Amino acid sequence: MKPKHGRSAVWLLLPFIGLFNFQLRGQPRQISPDDNSDWWSITGPAGDGEVGTTQNREIADANFQILGVDLREDAIARLEKRLGKTPIVARGDGGESREQACYRSPQEEPPTFLIAEEGEVNYAFYLFNDETRWNGRELCTRSGQVSREAHTASGLHLGQTPEQVIKILGKPSRRTPNELSYVFEVKKGTAPDALARCRSQHPELSGTEIPENCATYDLTVFIRARFAHAKLVYLVVSTTETT
Numbered sequence: 001m002k003p004k005h006g007r008s009a010v011w012l013l014l015p016f017i018g019l020f021n022f023q024l025r026g027q028p029r030q031i032s033p034d035d036n037s038d039w040w041s042i043t044g045p046a047g048d049g050e051v052g053t054t055q056n057r058e059i060a061d062a063n064f065q066i067l068g069v070d071l072r073e074d075a076i077a078r079l080e081k082r083l084g085k086t087p088i089v090a091r092g093d094g095g096e097s098r099e100q101a102c103y104r105s106p107q108e109e110p111p112t113f114l115i116a117e118e119g120e121v122n123y124a125f126y127l128f129n130d131e132t133r134w135n136g137r138e139l140c141t142r143s144g145q146v147s148r149e150a151h152t153a154s155g156l157h158l159g160q161t162p163e164q165v166i167k168i169l170g171k172p173s174r175r176t177p178n179e180l181s182y183v184f185e186v187k188k189g190t191a192p193d194a195l196a197r198c199r200s201q202h203p204e205l206s207g208t209e210i211p212e213n214c215a216t217y218d219l220t221v222f223i224r225a226r227f228a229h230a231k232l233v234y235l236v237v238s239t240t241e242t243t
Contacts, residue, residue: 029139031091037134038091040126042224042236043098043119051222052174054183059169059221062153064237066114066125067145072239075116075123083114086141086150095120102140102210105147112158114146124238128226129158152237156225164227182223187216217243 015048036045064072069082076088079101089100098119105112110131117124120180151157154168165180166172172180226234 008206013172029087029089031089031136031137035094035135038100038136039099039132039134040113040115040130040234040236041098041117042124042222042238043117043122044092044096050174050181051183052172052181054185055171055173056186057170057184058186058219059182059184060154063156063169063223064239065092065153066127067150068153070235071116071121071123071125073123075125079103079114079116079125083143083145085242087139089136091116091136091140100136102136103143103146104140106142106144108147112148112150113140114143114150115140121242122238122240124236125233127158128234130233146153156232156235158232158235161230162225162227162232165232169223178227180223180225180227182221184219184221186198186219188219189216190202199204217241 018078022179032160038044039046041047061070067079067082069078074178080086085104086101086103089102090097091100092098096119098117100115100117101113102113104114108129110129112129113126115126117126129148148158156165156168162175162180169180169182173183174181219239222236222238222240223235225232
């Protein structure tokens with residue numbers, strides 16, 4: 001099971017926002033659509049697997065912020081603004097299409113990687129120091145701001161024990177000897193400016209259809225933490241908004 005929920009009911013604003021960001025960034029470098037060497041991506045086929053029981057609770061905004069950047073949306077553009085331009089890699093197609101911006105520490109061995117990813121309906125960021133190769137790894141831009149010390153505003157960082165992660169995020173949806181998985185889902189009210197954009201972009205919707213299609217959305221958050229020798233070596237935080 002992939003950590004993607006409600007894919008058939010994409011939030012109406014996402015296609016417009018995604019197109020706008022694509023036009024600003026320009027043409028990404030296309031890895032073969034059939035390439036799934038990015039083993040760390042949960043948006044591609046590697047995202048298959050058990051994720052556990054969905055929890056109906058919200059976690060702190062600080063869990064989505066790393067290096068002072070909130071990556072819940074416009075993840076690539078926001079990370080580029082902080083760390084500088086980097087080649088954008090595109091791979092996959094349909095529901096598994098994804099664009100990725102990769103940065104790595106300049107001198108550490110093994111290097112630490114920080115990657116922002118935008119899928120069809122989700123945004124995600126990854127922090128890991130696994131040396132396993134993938135196609136496009138050589139395009140990762142070196143940045144002195146990326147290191148083993150990089151952490152979310154909530155305090156999540158590589159090297160932590162499972163107990164330290166649980167102290168920050170609470171009880172996991174699923175726990176195995178080397179992995180913690182979290183799935184959170186809550187219904188949220190659409191911000192006034194986004195609701196106004198929805199109205200203007202969809203004049204075909206009647207007054208009664210606007211609340212049904214735009215006024216609220218479901219926020220799904222997926223977090224996976226992997227450990228080696230009881231130390232955190234891989235972290236992904238992904239958000240999906242659907243109506």
